[in-house]
Amino acid sequence: MTLYQSSSAPVVDALVKRSSVVGILELACRGLDLTPTQYERARASYRAVGEHLSATADIRLSTALVYPQGSIAHETANKPVGRNEFDVDAVSRMPLMNPETPPAVAKALVGKRLRENTYYASILEEKPRCWRLNYKGEFHLDLTPSILNPGCAQGGELVPDRDLRCWKETNPKGMLALFDRRAALVPRLLLSKVEMSAAKAMIEDLPQPARFKGLLRRIVQMLKRNRDLAFIATPDIAPISVIITVLAARSYELCVMTREYDTELDVLLDVVAFMPKFIEHTADGYAIWNETTQGENFAEKWNKDARLPLAFSRWHGEVLRGLQQIASAVGIDGVTRSIGAVFGDGPSEYVRKELTSTVSRARTGGVLGISTSSGLVVGASKQIPVSKNTFYGVRD
Numbered sequence: 001m002t003l004y005q006s007s008s009a010p011v012v013d014a015l016v017k018r019s020s021v022v023g024i025l026e027l028a029c030r031g032l033d034l035t036p037t038q039y040e041r042a043r044a045s046y047r048a049v050g051e052h053l054s055a056t057a058d059i060r061l062s063t064a065l066v067y068p069q070g071s072i073a074h075e076t077a078n079k080p081v082g083r084n085e086f087d088v089d090a091v092s093r094m095p096l097m098n099p100e101t102p103p104a105v106a107k108a109l110v111g112k113r114l115r116e117n118t119y120y121a122s123i124l125e126e127k128p129r130c131w132r133l134n135y136k137g138e139f140h141l142d143l144t145p146s147i148l149n150p151g152c153a154q155g156g157e158l159v160p161d162r163d164l165r166c167w168k169e170t171n172p173k174g175m176l177a178l179f180d181r182r183a184a185l186v187p188r189l190l191l192s193k194v195e196m197s198a199a200k201a202m203i204e205d206l207p208q209p210a211r212f213k214g215l216l217r218r219i220v221q222m223l224k225r226n227r228d229l230a231f232i233a234t235p236d237i238a239p240i241s242v243i244i245t246v247l248a249a250r251s252y253e254l255c256v257m258t259r260e261y262d263t264e265l266d267v268l269l270d271v272v273a274f275m276p277k278f279i280e281h282t283a284d285g286y287a288i289w290n291e292t293t294q295g296e297n298f299a300e301k302w303n304k305d306a307r308l309p310l311a312f313s314r315w316h317g318e319v320l321r322g323l324q325q326i327a328s329a330v331g332i333d334g335v336t337r338s339i340g341a342v343f344g345d346g347p348s349e350y351v352r353k354e355l356t357s358t359v360s361r362a363r364t365g366g367v368l369g370i371s372t373s374s375g376l377v378v379g380a381s382k383q384i385p386v387s388k389n390t391f392y393g394v395r396d
Helices: 009-032 036-054 070-074 103-115 118-123 172-183 215-230 241-258 264-278 307-328 331-343 345-365
Strands: 065-069 086-093 124-126 131-135 139-148 157-160 167-170 280-282 285-287
Touching: 009 215, 009 264, 009 307, 009 331, 009 345, 036 065, 036 086, 036 103, 036 131, 036 139, 065 070, 065 172, 070 086, 070 172, 070 215, 070 241, 086 157, 103 118, 103 124, 103 131, 103 139, 103 157, 118 124, 118 131, 172 215, 172 241, 215 241, 215 264, 215 307, 215 331, 241 264, 264 307, 307 331, 331 345
Parallel strands: 086 139
Antiparallel strands: 065 086, 124 131, 131 139, 139 157, 157 167, 280 285
8 A cells, every 4th residue: 555655744634534534423323322211211121021921930931031132132223213113122042942842832922921911911912923012102022932953053043933833043142142253353454553643633532432332333333224214115125134234244354354444434334345245146046144053044035025135235335325425525514414314314413413512622622623634623722632443442
């Protein structure tokens, strides 16, 4: 690369700008997060359901393990779009049942226990593979029965198929462990090698979140939010969350393990760009495999509905272009407008309010300035170093 042959101010300023866009995207993602009140209500309800299931004389349920799966477990849950409820997915794993137990029996056992509580009975809805508790105006909790899979060496499980005729392979715990391992990987950033003192002015650091989620989790959140907006009128063909999560995680691992980057923004763009590399084309059609067990193909429905792979391909191209537009936007106003176009008004307004507050503090402290090349708010009278790698979870 020739970018770092010179430490001239314009080069450094351009890198600082790209790094700052990632900080602004972090603010946008915080605008996507569930509020503490939403999370705590869901957490309390989830624990109460688990305690009710286990407080029974039926040993098949009293020995069951209830645990979260999906976006709540992966910490990639977003505020909902176009509706007032978000999803909480959970599993009830019953170790005393085996594959000879009909799936319908296992599911009926969970439903019967839930109906023994008057309140749960009033909000209970039966779904093909699980039971749903509808906490109207807040969230809904989906509870899926499972059993251990004796044929999986990685501790996988079996869940009912949609028709309750057979058991299907899955491994939520294994998938979460693999996702967490990938999310813990740290990109190698060349920006840390730059002499930042060469810049004419330095950007004031954005407010730090109370808890860092990391780059991979934020990428998944951003992709899912854009998906929700893009398919608000056609949710039946929207790419499902597990496909987005698996493809992003595999791409993130590839990028982090094989490449070096100028900034986290460049990591983000590559991760999204390379996601289709992990869609396999087999004799039976499309395959996106669960790496933690045998036989679970997340793209199974793609081979039954030709609209689904086409919808994914179209959406993937559009979201990548949207992210590239955010990356090339000039100034705070330009970036926030681009964020609004990709993620909606809510995250854009959250960013605008946070940055307005930051500018006000900088002006009060006498460190407000403008960089003509980046168009961003900077510390002019006082050098303020840019925090390293803040987007993926390393505190200074």
